[in-house]
Amino acid sequence: MHPADAIPPSPRPYRVVQWATGTLGTSVLRSVLDHPGLELAGVWVHSPAKAGLDAGALVDRPPTGVRATQELADILDLDADCVVYSPGRAGDPFSELDTICALLSSGKNLICLNGLVYPYAHGPYLATELEQACKRGGVSVHGSGFLGGFMADVMPLVLSRLSRRITHVYARQCLDLSRHPSWRMVHRVLGFGKQEDAYMCSLRPARTAMRALFSESLHLVAAGLRLDLDDIDVDVDYRLAGADLDIAAGRIPRDTVAAARWTFSGLAGGRPAITLEVIQKADALRIPDWGRPGYAVRVHGLPSLTLTTDEDWVSDDISAAAAHALNSIPVVCAAEPGIRTYLDLPLVTGRMEVDR
Structure with a gap:
């Protein structure tokens, strides 16, 4: 049935x-x-x-x-x-x-x-x-959803069916936003196009919001794997544009923030047990750091499993x-x-x- x-x-x-x-x-x-x-x-x-x-x-x-x-x-x-x-x-x-x-x-x-x-x-x-x-x-x-609600949590749990003695789960999203049309999303929400000092000032509320959003995915995976998380660690890194970037959502001036990498780690037993990496780039062709756009899910266990895709695996996320x-x-x-x-x-x- x-x-x-x-x-x-x-x-x-x-x-x-x-x-x-x-x-x-x-x-x-x-x-x-x-x-x-x-x-x-x-x-x-x-x-x-x-x-x-x-x-x-x-x-x-x-x-x-x-x-x-x-x-x-x-x-x-x-x-x-x-x-x-x-x-x-x-x-x-x-x-x-x-x-x-x-x-x-x-x-x-x-x-x-x-x-x-x-x-x-x-x-x-x-x-x-x-x-x-x-x-x-x-x-x-x-x-x-798509990242939270599927790639960051449902897919790791689906892959976990094929493994035992799981020691670590990793999910990654890398987005190229060069064709994203929303000025609000790219400039206001993500903070791209801001001077470095202004971006740093905006990180505290952004960190709180991002932690609240993606902690749900970490806890969902943990619950599915019957694991209690002790804490969640959040780390963020960023890159500045080496030149003016003319993208669909508007220009990102040189020497302003043009990419960010957020890493969310669900901690258990004093180490990361579940890791989610979210990378956003204003123009992936001009910012090669942190790899190519796409998705990856890895389950480390017996056996270990890796699923990787490029950004075109879904025609419209x-x-x-x-x-x-x-x-x-x-x-x-x-x-x-x-x-x-x-x-x-x-x-x-x-x-x-x-x-x-």
Whole structure:
């Protein structure tokens, strides 16, 4: 029996709310409109300029009859099965907690694309608040995604099935952002284009946010391997542009920050047991340090396993993250109420479509 067959089929399309319409959110929105098993119930937007617009206009689709809103109350009043939650800011789950709990309490399952892959990493308060909200609404909350939510945690656990006596797990992502269109992401969020002193000043809040985000993946892997982590260590290094870099998101001037390498180490027994390396480059061709763009997962054990790919192994990582969330909707909606991580859910797969 296919794992999906254990889930009762829905008698109607799942009604979905898209929360936020940035780069990732618009990909989800477009996919919902194109999916025969999903129906758009609502859209929440950050920008006043988008409020009141038909959802179709946000993604170059025909009118849908669903208008975007900035009001949480409008979303709470909707009849919907699931909210796909993709806020632009990541790394501080507590800043969004009241909103997330309100959505859950209103009876809507929630799939987060910017965290919550393992909420227990943040201590008992957050997990308790989420569990109570899920209980009030009779629904579940699940964290999904592409790096956090798949490559950094799900894939290492999948590979671990083929090994025993595991001593270390390593996952790496190296991104070339030369074609990334978002000025906000490249310049404001990542801090590229800043003078070295300004970048150093921004590292303290950035370190806190990045630690909060990726500690979830480390703890998820640890939980899957039945390991308790003692602590998490965060290290960051950076490189300056040797010349002006003209990229899609705007110029990175010479002698400003143009690349960063974040290393997150889950410590156990006085040594790193799980390591996640996240490398971001404004232009990989001009910044050769730290290797080529792509992904790698290594499980050291008996036997040891290594999976490496170049950056082209996925044609569109944004669409992949969106698909991961949407393919998870049936199992999340069918789950018992509460926090449901990858470890709690049946296998999530896509669905093949063949013209006959």
